[in-house]
Amino acid sequence: MRATTRTYLAASLLTAVGIVSFAAAEAAPSSKGSIPSDAFSGNSIKIEKVPDFIVAYNRSGEVAGYVKKEDLFDKDGKHHERPIIVLDETLTRPKGRMVPGRGFVSLGVRDDDVPKFETIDEDEEAVDIDGSK
DSSP states (O other), X not given: OOHHHHHHHHHHHHHHHXXXXXXXXXXXXXXXXXXXXXXXXXXXXXXXXXXXXEEEEOXXXXXXXXXXXXXXXXXXXXXXXXXXXXXXTTSSSEEEEEETTTEEEETTOOGGGSOOOEEEOTTSOEEETTSOO
């Protein structure tokens, strides 16, 4: 086989692989949305029922963006307690992050500039999430 024929064959094969890869990516788009109620099972979650990108809300209850399933849960469905990047509607650009105890924090805002959530203790007295009053 001549060198030019092998070059054209290799280029054609790479093009075909690229087209097939692109078609496969188009055929299986990432799912996004809320976690369905049937995904909850006691104190665990059925990870296979969770969309690839989970809707994230800000403190006002509006959609802030989406978080990756694997950033929020491990493969066994256990929740990670760490800041998580929040992506925009296109799932390509960061908008901010979800911070434990604070919720959504926009890009350019320091975590400490967002107040901690308040919780109610047994005596119905408001306390910060870390237990301080």
